[in-house]
Structures are given as C-alpha cells and as structure tokens.
Amino acid sequence: METRKEEYDYTSRFHRISKTTFYRPLLDVDVSAESGPETFSALIDSGTEVTIMSSEIAQLIGISPVGKKSGTVSGFGDKKGFVAEVRIIVPEFPSEVVTTNVVFVDGVSSDFPFDILLGQEDFFRRFTIRFEKHRNKFFLSFP
Amino acid sequence: MKNTLNLHSIIKEEHEKKWVAVSKDKSEVVGFDGSLVELRKKIGNEKVVFMKIPPSDVYLSL
Numbered sequence: 001m002e003t004r005k006e007e008y009d010y011t012s013r014f015h016r017i018s019k020t021t022f023y024r025p026l027l028d029v030d031v032s033a034e035s036g037p038e039t040f041s042a043l044i045d046s047g048t049e050v051t052i053m054s055s056e057i058a059q060l061i062g063i064s065p066v067g068k069k070s071g072t073v074s075g076f077g078d079k080k081g082f083v084a085e086v087r088i089i090v091p092e093f094p095s096e097v098v099t100t101n102v103v104f105v106d107g108v109s110s111d112f113p114f115d116i117l118l119g120q121e122d123f124f125r126r127f128t129i130r131f132e133k134h135r136n137k138f139f140l141s142f143p
Numbered sequence: 144m145k146n147t148l149n150l151h152s153i154i155k156e157e158h159e160k161k162w163v164a165v166s167k168d169k170s171e172v173v174g175f176d177g178s179l180v181e182l183r184k185k186i187g188n189e190k191v192v193f194m195k196i197p198p199s200d201v202y203l204s205l
Contacts, residue, residue: 016199021151024203028192039167039182041170041194044161056162075148115162115195 003141006092008134011041025138026129026139029116030089034062037143042049042116044129051088052117055081058104071103081105088123096142098126159198164191 025044030037036097038060052073058065068082071139081104100122115136118124130139153172154163162182164173171191176182182193196202 011198012149013203014199022203026194034145039190041165041192054179059181060183064167076160114197115193 002143004093005139005143006143008035008138008140009136010133010138019028019074023133023136024137027118028091029118030091030134031057031086031116032061032089033058033084036061039091040115041095042118044123045119046118046124048117050121051100051119051123052114053102053104054115055104055106057115058082058084061086063104065104073103073105080109088118090127090140093127093140093142096126098122154196156199158196162194163194163196164189166192167192 005058006142007099008025008027013022013024015022024040027044028039029042030039032038038057040057055065062086063086065082068084071081071083073079073081083101083103085099085101088100090096102122126142128141128143132138149162153165153170155182157162158172158175161175161177162179163175163183164186165200167190173189174186175183179193
C-alpha cells in the first residue's frame with residue numbers, strides 16, 4: 001500500500017530585537033470535542049511529551065474543566081490545568097482521527113504564548129514526521 | 144505545499160499576545176482579540192485558522 005506523504009513549509013516569525021526571522025513547524029489542525037471543529041495553527045514539538053492546548057480552546061469547543069483530572073505541565077515553571085479528550089484531524093489526512101487526552105493549561109498569560117503543542121505520545125506516535133530545517137520544510141506521512 | 148505563511152507579512156505589533164483569526168488561505172487577518180471565545184463571537188461563523196501570537200521581543204522555548 002502506498003504511504004501518503006505531505007510537504008509543509010515552516011512558518012516565519014520576526015524577532016524585533018535581534019531583527020532575525022525564525023521559522024517554526026506550524027501545522028493547521030482541526031480540533032473538536034462537544035463542539036467544533038475549529039482550526040488552529042499548532043506547533044509540532046518533539047520536546048513535549050503529550051499534546052498541550054490552551055484552556056481557551058477547551059472553552060471554545062465545549063469542554064468544561066469540572067470533574068476532569070488535573071494535569072500539570074512543567075518546563076520553565078509549572079502550569080496547572082486539566083485533562084480532557086479531544087479529536088484532532090490534520091486536514092490532509094482526514095481519515096486519520098487522533099482521539100487523545102490533552103492537557104489544557106492557562107494560555108491567557110503572556111508568559112505562555114501558545115495555542116497548541118503537538119506532542120510525542122499521540123501525534124508523533126501516529127504520524128511519521130521528518131524535519132528538514134535547512135530547507136525550512138517538514139513532511140508528514142501515515143505509516 | 145500547505146500552510147505557507149509569512150507571518151510578519153500580515154501580523155503586526157497590535158496582534159502580539161492576542162488570538163488572531165486568519166483567513167484559510169492565510170492572506171489576511173480576519174480579526175483579533177485577547178479572548179478566543181470573544182474573537183469567535185466577533186467574526187461569526189467564518190471559517191478561519193486561529194493562532195496565538197507570541198510577542199516579537201522574546202525568544203521562544205517551549
């Protein structure tokens with residue numbers, strides 16, 4: 001069976017102080033739970049163990065923190081949140097629905113400026129991902 | 144190719160630390176707000192891509 005493979009460009013971000021353009025592997029994903037789907041630009045992050053989302057996304061797609069298990073994300077400081085199940089779909093792979101527990105943390109504060117980090121245990125386990133940083137390209141395939 | 148986006152061509156300083164809704168073809172900012180839920184209300188049912196914009200004067204380590 002032929003493996004489907006998609007090519008993506010890194011997304012640029014300008015750093016005002018150093019006047020440098022940085023490039024990040026951002027991927028559009030559709031996220032849904034009680035409602036949705038809504039589309040977000042998510043960072044593919046091999047250093048993150050599980051997928052992490054801003055708690056504002058939970059609110060938008062109809063997930064309440066009430067009754068959910070708590071979860072803490074640790075990096076530069078700790079962030080407390082809660083764990084809930086969502087469905088994640090990469091539009092180019094519509095039949096591969098990733099249903100997974102993610103940690104929702106407070107994304108409102110400016111010191112945690114992200115929306116979604118796609119992590120190892122669900123996203124990297126499901127897709128084969130190849131980064132070609134020297135070309136600012138990355139590739140997704142489904143084995 | 145998918146997802147091609149030169150962020151600094153459409154993202155301005157006023158968008159930093161806020162939620163931004165960009166058009167599906169990534170050619171324009173449809174709206175922005177400090178609250179994601181409020182932003183969805185502002186733009187109605189339009190199909191967009193949401194992103195949280197980091198400040199441009201920091202290095203990101205996530």
